[in-house]
Every structure is written in structure tokens, then in C-alpha cells.
Amino acid sequence: MVPDGHSPSHSYDYDLLILGGGSGGLAASKEAAKLGAKVAVLDYVKPSPAGSKWGLGGTCVNVGCIPKKLMHNAALLNGNYVHDQPHYGIGVTPESIEANYGMTQDNTAATHSWDMLKQNVQNHIRGLNFKYRVDLREKEVTYLNLLGKFVDKNTIETVDKKGNVDTVTFSRCMIAVGGRPTPLNCEGGEMAISSDDIFSLDRDPGKVLCVGASYISLECAGFLRGIGKDVTVAVRSILLRGFDRECAKLIGEHMKDEGIVFREEVVPTKLEKVGEKIKVTFSNGESDEYDTVLAAIGRSGDTSKLGLENVGVAVNPKNSKISAKFEQTSVPNIYVIGDVMDGCPELTPVAIHAGKALSRRLFGGSNQAMDYRNICTTVFTPLEYGTVGYSEDEAIAEFGEETVTVYHKYFIPLEWSLSPSRGSHQGFCKAIVNKHTDKVLGLHYLGPNAGEVMQGFGTAMKLGCKFEDITETVGIHPTTAEEFTTLSITKESGEDAAASGC
Amino acid sequence: MVPDGHSPSHSYDYDLLILGGGSGGLAASKEAAKLGAKVAVLDYVKPSPAGSKWGLGGTCVNVGCIPKKLMHNAALLNGNYVHDQPHYGIGVTPESIEANYGMTQDNTAATHSWDMLKQNVQNHIRGLNFKYRVDLREKEVTYLNLLGKFVDKNTIETVDKKGNVDTVTFSRCMIAVGGRPTPLNCEGGEMAISSDDIFSLDRDPGKVLCVGASYISLECAGFLRGIGKDVTVAVRSILLRGFDRECAKLIGEHMKDEGIVFREEVVPTKLEKVGEKIKVTFSNGESDEYDTVLAAIGRSGDTSKLGLENVGVAVNPKNSKISAKFEQTSVPNIYVIGDVMDGCPELTPVAIHAGKALSRRLFGGSNQAMDYRNICTTVFTPLEYGTVGYSEDEAIAEFGEETVTVYHKYFIPLEWSLSPSRGSHQGFCKAIVNKHTDKVLGLHYLGPNAGEVMQGFGTAMKLGCKFEDITETVGIHPTTAEEFTTLSITKESGEDAAASGC
Ligand SMILES: Cc1cc2nc3c(=O)[nH]c(=O)nc-3n(C[C@H](O)[C@H](O)[C@H](O)COP(=O)(O)OP(=O)(O)OC[C@H]3O[C@@H](n4cnc5c(N)ncnc54)[C@H](O)[C@@H]3O)c2cc1C
Ligand SMILES: Cc1cc2nc3c(=O)[nH]c(=O)nc-3n(C[C@H](O)[C@H](O)[C@H](O)COP(=O)(O)OP(=O)(O)OC[C@H]3O[C@@H](n4cnc5c(N)ncnc54)[C@H](O)[C@@H]3O)c2cc1C
Ligand SMILES: NC(=O)c1ccc[n+]([C@@H]2O[C@H](COP(=O)([O-])OP(=O)(O)OC[C@H]3O[C@@H](n4cnc5c(N)ncnc54)[C@H](OP(=O)(O)O)[C@@H]3O)[C@@H](O)[C@H]2O)c1
Ligand SMILES: NC(=O)c1ccc[n+]([C@@H]2O[C@H](COP(=O)([O-])OP(=O)(O)OC[C@H]3O[C@@H](n4cnc5c(N)ncnc54)[C@H](OP(=O)(O)O)[C@@H]3O)[C@@H](O)[C@H]2O)c1
Numbered sequence A, B: 001m002v003p004d005g006h007s008p009s010h011s012y013d014y015d016l017l018i019l020g021g022g023s024g025g026l027a028a029s030k031e032a033a034k035l036g037a038k039v040a041v042l043d044y045v046k047p048s049p050a051g052s053k054w055g056l057g058g059t060c061v062n063v064g065c066i067p068k069k070l071m072h073n074a075a076l077l078n079g080n081y082v083h084d085q086p087h088y089g090i091g092v093t094p095e096s097i098e099a100n101y102g103m104t105q106d107n108t109a110a111t112h113s114w115d116m117l118k119q120n121v122q123n124h125i126r127g128l129n130f131k132y133r134v135d136l137r138e139k140e141v142t143y144l145n146l147l148g149k150f151v152d153k154n155t156i157e158t159v160d161k162k163g164n165v166d167t168v169t170f171s172r173c174m175i176a177v178g179g180r181p182t183p184l185n186c187e188g189g190e191m192a193i194s195s196d197d198i199f200s201l202d203r204d205p206g207k208v209l210c211v212g213a214s215y216i217s218l219e220c221a222g223f224l225r226g227i228g229k230d231v232t233v234a235v236r237s238i239l240l241r242g243f244d245r246e247c248a249k250l251i252g253e254h255m256k257d258e259g260i261v262f263r264e265e266v267v268p269t270k271l272e273k274v275g276e277k278i279k280v281t282f283s284n285g286e287s288d289e290y291d292t293v294l295a296a297i298g299r300s301g302d303t304s305k306l307g308l309e310n311v312g313v314a315v316n317p318k319n320s321k322i323s324a325k326f327e328q329t330s331v332p333n334i335y336v337i338g339d340v341m342d343g344c345p346e347l348t349p350v351a352i353h354a355g356k357a358l359s360r361r362l363f364g365g366s367n368q369a370m371d372y373r374n375i376c377t378t379v380f381t382p383l384e385y386g387t388v389g390y391s392e393d394e395a396i397a398e399f400g401e402e403t404v405t406v407y408h409k410y411f412i413p414l415e416w417s418l419s420p421s422r423g424s425h426q427g428f429c430k431a432i433v434n435k436h437t438d439k440v441l442g443l444h445y446l447g448p449n450a451g452e453v454m455q456g457f458g459t460a461m462k463l464g465c466k467f468e469d470i471t472e473t474v475g476i477h478p479t480t481a482e483e484f485t486t487l488s489i490t491k492e493s494g495e496d497a498a499a500s501g502c
Helices: A023-034 A058-063 A065-088 A094-099 A114-138 A215-226 A245-257 A348-363 A392-399 A450-462 A467-471 A481-486 B023-034 B058-063 B065-088 B094-099 B114-138 B215-226 B245-257 B348-363 B392-399 B450-462 B467-471 B481-486
Strands: A014-019 A039-042 A142-144 A147-152 A155-159 A165-175 A179-181 A208-211 A231-235 A261-264 A268-274 A277-282 A287-290 A292-295 A299-301 A334-336 A377-379 A385-389 A404-411 A427-434 A440-446 B014-019 B039-042 B142-144 B147-152 B155-159 B165-175 B179-181 B208-211 B231-235 B261-264 B268-274 B277-282 B287-290 B292-295 B299-301 B334-336 B377-379 B385-389 B404-411 B427-434 B440-446
Touching: A014 A023, A014 A348, A023 A039, A023 A058, A023 A114, A023 A348, A039 A165, A058 A065, A058 A114, A065 A114, A065 A215, A065 B065, A065 B114, A094 B114, A114 A142, A114 B065, A114 B094, A165 A348, A208 A215, A208 A287, A215 A231, A215 A245, A215 A377, A245 A261, A245 A385, A245 A392, A245 A427, A245 A440, A277 A292, A377 A450, A385 A450, A392 A404, A392 A427, A392 A440, A404 A481, A427 A467, A427 A481, A440 A450, A440 A467, A440 A481, A450 A467, A450 A481, A450 B450, A450 B467, A450 B481, A467 A481, A467 B450, A481 B450, B014 B023, B014 B348, B023 B039, B023 B058, B023 B114, B023 B348, B039 B165, B058 B065, B058 B114, B065 B114, B065 B215, B114 B142, B165 B348, B208 B215, B208 B287, B215 B231, B215 B245, B215 B377, B245 B261, B245 B385, B245 B392, B245 B427, B245 B440, B277 B292, B377 B450, B385 B450, B392 B404, B392 B427, B392 B440, B404 B481, B427 B467, B427 B481, B440 B450, B440 B467, B440 B481, B450 B467, B450 B481, B467 B481
Parallel strands: A014 A039, A014 A165, A039 A142, A165 A334, A208 A231, A208 A292, A231 A261, B014 B039, B014 B165, B039 B142, B165 B334, B208 B231, B208 B292, B231 B261
Antiparallel strands: A147 A155, A155 A165, A179 A299, A268 A277, A277 A287, A377 A385, A385 A440, A404 A427, A427 A440, B147 B155, B155 B165, B179 B299, B268 B277, B277 B287, B377 B385, B385 B440, B404 B427, B427 B440
16 A cells, blocks of 8 residues: 555544545444544435335345345245145145145245235344444444535535535545445436345335346346235346356256246337336337336445545446546545445445455554455355356366366255255355366355355455365265265266265 | 285186175275276175165165265255245245234244155156166176175175075175164163154154264254154253264354254153054153154164174174274284274265275375265264364364464355344354464354355365355355354454355
């Protein structure tokens, strides 16, 4: 890092001002305060175009990870109800067995109350918002519910809810304003909602079109379908760009099996109101009507009204994000972390980790930089996807076909095996390995509890794990994670990688 | 290993005869056959004292891991039904919301059909038995459904179902006969069933007494309670001897919360038939009546009728197990793997791993010994427990109080957080660390999906993981596994390790 001019004897209001109280900002603020810095966090939620608002904590808590995972869990629980419970004897009576010739059928779909789900999810979030406020107070971080904008490199102008303007000064600043959903840019695009709105929607979403084919679109399509909605996904090009192609394909097939409709290689060209519905015309000329159109076509840095031009911090015009080296912007006392940093993976633990590490460098004498390599991640689609390291395609592109070998395996999760309607569903795992060094380049897992399975392997990857280290690990039986420990079939062998018995 | 006299040009029937077609024997047989050896597996199931019988595959598939995990899953699914589903909107109608002032209550217990569960579990097992037979045939292993007994160090006498006697000869032998439940040794003890019988019980277990306080007893008590039975556990001394004391205590408290009755520091002294019930008198003079008494008081090596005296292989009289060095018994061409080997952790993947590694040494020129250290394991109690390495108590005993530091944390799994009746339940994790070297000595996790969470950390432990490697791993959010990556509070600090917000 470049010297930033900070001295403990400055005369500004704060040692550190953090712009944005999301995952990254909050973590960084508490860490800096713990190290003795005088810290303030400015957090202000601008309503979404559709009018949704929320409390302290940023995207993850309010309109991201937390409501998403809870709704994903609703879908899993509903799947348990429909597919599994009767076969495990739940809700089954001697009479119902007899009526079905000894075998119960699946449950038909349960009634599902969107209102109950949404309300309980929102109540949980309110609880978290409150905890965050208490937490900041306890950790002696000043929380300012104000919208901020740079005046100069040590001054921010603030505006409160009522429009009152003030200023606050600081020796150092961290920009942690995150991003916002990219709006749908076609005729009538303003009728679409985004992930900022879906989790608090005060009517049943009904028949839904999800536009986009990455994380957010597919996760939302997945949980909406899982609680019984009629769901279509509009895919511009491919599913899950940037992820392993084979895994993306399996996720798509599984979603189709669950009844999600994919409209391939189309974008919406026009949205119009037809009675209570929204009629969507696609680029191939086809059209259909939906109750809800959810645009999840990417996120842009939330920098347009930050006054960055007043201090000379440059933004990438493509995504409105701020570029930095070791989280330091072109203005040495102004730092950036989390989603708004150009090139940063948009993930909560990344923002948290980078924020804490930066605070330790700024106020704790640490020189440990954030390590952005081999970050494990999970996509909470109906068939969950956990991954760390290279995709097969990337590995081959980087190391060459002759260096890369792939061990792969399909498996049937034991928990699905009593349920006939899960019959066609399988889990899958693979390890991408450097043939010459035996080093693991990437791990991929499709199946239940993908995030739980992948986390520990993330630590193993940090330790430079070889393939042999995994296969020499004694498995835990019966789990799905143990499938990694018994990988033995390479793709090049041409042997069958199909699921076999326990 | 000591030279065992094997030469490829011997004149015996088989290069390798394996006694016992369980987890270890089957894996070893297929590995040896793949390496070109002529292999036979002898497997014969002696009925339990209560008359239960089963097919090929040994304990794990028929009367162990597989039926246990499926019944544990039944209990989890039932818990989802009771505690979670209504709060996620499942089975909720607008009318039911109104009737409950805006909040649904938990579901009352669902009807549960033991018969359906048992039948589907048994059907699944039949399918696996069949797959194993096909698998052996495909891998060119001869399967002999015969009971074996040593005549001399190269000959086994076999008996078939009809009592026909024959012999089979071999150059090398692997003993993989596993163990059987220790019978309850008190007046009327024969009225108790064991884990050999519970998973195929052809009547509803009703009110159950589980005798014993280790793995098997607590897991069975857990799933029986989870599907709605009235369950009591008779504890002779402590819960889960050999495991971390703090974790064992939390598991016990959680089981009590779920409605399981613990009778502490008692053993049954007498069982007697009273009508349809079994009256059990305990060592403290108290008594009660049960429909089913399940004895799970340990397992002994299944060696009593093996004719080991004919070849001079010594057994440990305490547990009837065979001692060995690198899986080689005192008779050089006779090897032993799995549960029947003295000192071997009684776990399926251990038997499999040891068996494969041994076959590779015997027929593949390998010299890699089985590594029995840091084996990760999971206890499938209602609050699942995953662990690898030292318990806190063991670590302190071995390294001294001044060397060991413990990082710990309670957490509320997100998936439980919408369900008021889960309110008192928490997850817990801790890392036992060598203060001087930062090396992780042990990891402990209580919460959902414990096996899935622990597996990857098992690989990390194999790699000599330091505590910093875990906390420098970027988490996967939202998971419970990520709790390990944010451990920061040590026990000695006295700081509060209570669960906080997301
Ligand atoms: C639907 C969805 C699902 C997701 N799921 C996951 C997941 O499962 N796992 C995962 O790891 N990540 C997930 N993410 C990504 C994760 O939410 C983000 O990576 C994370 O929130 C980024 O944190 P941050 O601190 O950079 O920004 P944010 O959390 O976005 O916080 C920025 C804060 O700054 C405030 N702000 C903005 N401008 C100003 C200003 N001028 N003045 C004052 N305050 C301002 C904002 O209101 C906001 O509160 C998901 C995202 C979405 C949208
Ligand atoms: C209720 C229960 C739950 C369990 N849960 C788990 C778990 O969740 N995870 C886990 O890892 N482990 C678990 N275990 C332990 C696991 O089942 C054993 O560790 C594993 O089966 C041992 O394998 P093995 O090959 O040594 O012996 P076994 O699987 O017991 O196989 C031995 C075979 O030899 C046969 N045999 C015996 N004598 C003769 C003879 N004279 N001639 C021919 N055949 C013979 C037997 O019939 C049997 O088929 C559990 C055990 C029980 C009882
Ligand atoms: N589980 C998690 O950890 C999690 C969950 C959700 C989100 N996140 C984070 O949030 C970030 C944002 O996610 P995202 O899914 O919104 O965005 P994204 O990853 O940037 O993907 C955008 C998607 O929308 C499509 N698209 C872009 N412009 C379009 C247009 N005009 N019309 C139709 N389709 C268009 C893209 O298609 P093309 O492929 O054709 O460009 C792509 O499929 C992710 O990158 C991730 O880091 C993480
Ligand atoms: N999830 C898994 O991986 C899994 C699951 C199940 C089993 N297993 C394997 O199977 C093995 C056997 O398990 P287990 O639980 O049956 O046996 P165990 O671990 O040997 O424990 C025996 C239990 O019974 C008690 N006991 C012994 N004799 C008794 C008597 N006469 N009266 C009353 N109580 C008595 C012991 O109490 P004291 O403490 O007082 O001696 C102890 O609680 C385990 O060690 C394990 O390796 C693995």
C-alpha cells in the first residue's frame, strides 16, 4: 500500500469513516474500533425503483443471502413434504397404506402461504437489523443513518431522511457501498421487480418470469418453483457463465425436471400491462403473460451519486465499480471493499474478510493482504452447487489438456433413495487435478448441503491439497461429502461414472 | 509386514480368501481381484438371538449405518414437519393464519407408520444386497454363501445352509468377520433385542428402553423419539465415553429437550414378561414397563466359532478381537481388517480403507500402510456431532493445560431460525489448538449436517492444518460450516461465546 498520510494526531471527526453498513462495512468498522480507531459507519438505504426499503446490514441480510437461503429452505422443506415424507412413514396411516396396495404415493403439493413465508422472513430480518444496531453500539462504532457523498478527500456531505444536510470529516475512508440490481433496459422495463423487491413482495408472486441466467435468477426461480409457483427463466446465452459448464448443464436439467420452463436465447423486448398481468414479448417474437417479472441481469456498483469525481476516484464505466490495489483506490486515504470493488467476487464472506484484513492493516500493524484466490462458493439452486478453484474448462484453458485430469462420479444421496419421485435425480462430484503434480485445481459438487460439504475442502485447498490427500482421507459414512474420498474414475479412462450402490 | 510365504505358483484354490463379506471384506476383495488375484469371499449371516437374518454386505448395509441413517432421516423429516414447515408457509392457508392471529402454531405430531418406514428401509437394503452380488460377479470375485472355520493356516472348512460340509484352500486369508452386539447379561436379558433386530422389527417398537449410552444406543433413542416413540435411555456411567465431554453433555441436554427420558447411573438387573410388556427392574430398585428393550452395550469380535485355536491366531479375551500389526496377525499369511481387528475404530470407511490398502500391499506392490490417525467421525444423534482429532480432555491430558487453547462458539443454524419451538436449540463448534504451534489438534461440531461439514476438514487435518488456515479460509455464506472460519473467542478469555446474529 501507498502511504496515506494518516497520523494519530489528525483533527478530523473520525479516524475512519465507512461509507455503507453492509457485510463489508460493518465487519471492517468493528475490527477497526476494536483496534482503538474512532470509527463511524454511514448507512442509508435508497428505496428500489419499485419502492422497497429496509434496515441496517446491507444487501446480504435484507435482500440477499439471508432471505434467499430462508426461501430456498422453504422450497427444500416443501420438497421433503412432497417427495420424501410419506415414504418415511410420515403422515401415513394403516388405512392409507392399504388403500395404496402397500405403497403410499407422494404427497400432492401442500398448500403454501406466501404471506406467511414472507412475513416470517421479514420478521427474522427485522431482528437482525436490530442486532446490528446494538452490536455497533456495544463495539463503540458510531452509526449514522445518513446518505453520504464526497466533497473532498477528507470530507463527506451527509443528508438525512428529512433532507437536512451536514458534513463529516475523516482521516481515512472505506467505500463499502455495494451494488444494486441492473435495471431491465427495454420498453416497459420499469414493470419488472428485482431481488430488492421479491423477498418482501406483499402479494403472492403468482406466475413468474425470471430474466437472467446467473446465480440470482436461477436461485430465485428455484425457490419460487419449490414453493409451487409457475416459473419461466429467460436465458440470453448460457446458464451460470463463469462456472463449470458440465455442472451448469446438470443444474439446468434438474431445474427442468422440477418443472421450470426455460426460454433459451431470448431477452424480453417489451413489457406491457394487460389487465392484472404483464405481457412480455421476447426477442424471438413469442410472448406470454406473467404476474411477476423478476429481472436478475447483474449488479452494478452503487457509485453514481457518490461524488467520486470530486476526489478523483476513477470508476470502471462498464459496471460503475472502483478499481483498487490491495483495496486502496487511486486516492491513498480512500479505500474500497466488497461488491463495489472492481474484480471482487460478489460474496458476503469476501467483503467481510477483506474489510477485517484491511482494518488490521490500517490500525493493527498487520501486513496480511486479502487472498482472493480459491474462494469457495455455493449456488443455492434446487440441486445445490458447491465449488472451489478452477472449473474444468478454465483449467484446460490454463494448463492444457495434457496436464489436466478429471475424476468424476455420479451418486444417489441416501436421503433421496426411498423416494421414487426423486428417482431421476442424482448428485455429482468431480475433482480437477494436475496430472503431473497431483495437485487439486478445482472441486465441484452437486447435491444436498453443497455449502456444508465444500467449506472444509476450501481449507484443504488453501493448504495446497493434492488429490491423494483427499482419497487418503477416511470417509464419514453415510454422507454425500465422502463421495470425494472415493473418486477414482477419470474421464479419460472412459469408464462409467454412474451412481452405484452404497 | 513379515514375509507370508505367498508365491504366485501356489496350488491352493485361491490367492486370497476373505472371511466375511462386510464393508471391509468386499472392498478388499474387489481391490485384490482388480490387481489380478484369484479371490473368494465367504459370507454367511448367523441369525441374531431374536431370529433376524439378512443378505450380503455385512453390518453397515443391513443392520448398521444405512438403516440407521435412513431412520435418522425419518426423524429429521418428522422434525421438519412438526417444527419448521408451518413457519415456512407449508400447509398453511389464509384461513388458518387468521384463526391463529397471524401466526401459525407448530404442527402437532404427524401420524407415523413404523411399518411403512421399516418396509421401505428393508426394500432399499434388499436392493443393495442384490447390487453387491452383481458387483462381485462383475469384478470376478467368487462369492460363497458359506460359514467358514479354520482347519489349518491354508484351509477353511465351510458349511452351507443345509449343513453340507466342504473345504476351501488359499494362499492368503483376510479375516473380516466384524462384530456382533454384546448380549444383555442379566436375568431375562434374552428378551432384549439389539441393533441386529430393530431395523426390521415387524411390530411398532412402542415404548422403548435403550440400554447403553454410546453411539448406537443414543442414535437409536434419537430416531425412535424423532418418529414419535416414548423413549428412555439407561445410562450406566456417562454419555459417549471417549468423545469430548462438553459435546456429549450438549447432546444429552438436547435429547432431554426432545423428550427422551434418561435414567442415570443404572443398569437393568431383571427383565420379565408382564402381559404384552417387558417389566424392567433397574439396579437402583426402580422399575418400569416397556414394549421393547434395545440393548446397545457394545460389540464383540465375531470370532468364537472361527477355529482360530486351530491356527494359533490369538484373540483378546476382553472383546474377542484379533490383534495385528499392519493388519497382519501372528500367523503371517492370515490378515485381519475392520471391526474384528483389535484397536480398529468400528467404522465402515475405516474397514474399507484398511482393506483396500492391504490388498494393494499384498497384490499391487504398494507399501502404503493404513493411517488410523485423525479419522473423522459423526454421531447421528438428534443434534448431530461431527469430530476429528483430539477431544478437549484428551488434548489437555496429552499436551498440558498451558499448551492447549480452545476456540468455541454457539450459533443458531439459519434453517432453525424461523421456528419458535427450535428456540432453545443451538449449534456449537470448537477448535482445540496447540497454543505454541497454532496446529489444530481437534475440531468439534454440533448441528445440522455434521458429517457433511466435517469431511473436508478431515482432509485439512491430514494436511497438518493450523488454526490460521481455517480462519483465513473465506467462508461460504449462509452455511453452518462457515462458523469454523469465524471462531475467535478462546475459553481462557472468558468472553461470551453465545450465539449472535448472522
Ligand atoms: C439476491 C442475492 C442473493 C445473494 N446471495 C448470496 C449468498 O448466498 N452468499 C453470498 O456470499 N453472497 C450472496 N449475495 C451477495 C452479497 O449479498 C454481497 O456480496 C454482499 O452483501 C456485499 O457486501 P458489501 O458490504 O460490499 O455491500 P452491501 O451489503 O450491498 O452494503 C452496502 C450498503 O451501503 C449502503 N449505501 C450505498 N450507498 C450509500 C451512501 N451513499 N451512503 C450511505 N450508505 C450507502 C447501502 O444501502 C447498503 O446498506 C447475494 C446477493 C443478492 C442480491
Ligand atoms: C447400529 C449400527 C450403526 C452403525 N453406524 C455406523 C455409521 O453411521 N458409520 C460408520 O462408519 N459405521 C457405523 N457402524 C459400524 C459399521 O457398521 C462397521 O464398522 C462395519 O460394518 C465393519 O465392517 P466389517 O467389514 O469389519 O464387518 P461387517 O460389516 O460386520 O461384516 C462382517 C461379515 O462377516 C460375516 N461373517 C461373520 N462370521 C463369518 C464366518 N465365520 N463365515 C462367513 N461369514 C462370516 C458376517 O455375517 C458379516 O456379513 C454402525 C454399526 C452398527 C451396529
Ligand atoms: N450463492 C451466492 O453466493 C450468491 C447468490 C446470488 C448472488 N451472488 C452474487 O451476486 C452477483 C450478481 O448476480 P447476478 O446473477 O444478478 O448477475 P451476473 O452474475 O452478473 O449475471 C447476469 C445474468 O444476467 C444476464 N443478462 C445480463 N444482461 C442481460 C440483459 N440485458 N437481458 C437479459 N439477460 C441479461 C447474463 O447473461 P449473459 O451470460 O448472456 O451475459 C447473466 O446470465 C453474482 O455475480 C454473485 O457474485 C452470490
Ligand atoms: N455414527 C457412527 O459412525 C457409528 C454409529 C454406531 C456405531 N458405531 C460403531 O460401533 C461401535 C459400537 O457402538 P456401541 O454404542 O454399541 O458400543 P460402545 O461404544 O462400546 O459403548 C457401549 C455402551 O454401553 C454401555 N455398557 C456396556 N456394558 C453395559 C452393561 N452391561 N450394562 C449397561 N450398559 C453397558 C457402556 O457404558 P460405560 O461407558 O459405562 O462403559 C457404553 O455406554 C462404536 O464404538 C462405533 O465405533 C459407529
